[in-house]
Amino acid sequence: MNTLTIIAVASGGALGATLRLLINGFVNKYVPHTLPFGTLTVNLLGSLIIGMLFAYFHFNTHLSPHLKTFMVTGILGALTTYSTFAIESFFLLESGQYGHAFANMALNLFGTILLAGIGYIMVLNLAK
Known part of the structure; x- marks a missing residue:
């Protein structure tokens, strides 16, 4: 692991955590709820985005590994770890x-x- 990888994860993580706070707060404020819809929203959104990113990466193999790490481990890892669980489960089903x-x-x-x-x-x- 090198310094650029650490910077990619840390900066993406800061962005993802901030997005989680904002999305969660917005949904919980404006959507009447009996379930934690803010958390559900970030988990569903993160799962959708990780699926989209992995498909994009499949067709764009030239992308920087640091950019991928920034987006997946950094942003989505802080937004929701559920996205990782979702894509791993999907890959097991697909195979x-x-x-x-x-x-x-x-x-x-x-x-x-x-x-x-x-x-x-x-x-x-x-x-x-």
């Missing part, structure tokens, strides 16, 4: 690895929820 795809989806969905709950409960109990 016919259905068992692996569904295991990946189930483990990511239920595992993250379970661990978020465990972490939440741990901190609540430690704070008592």
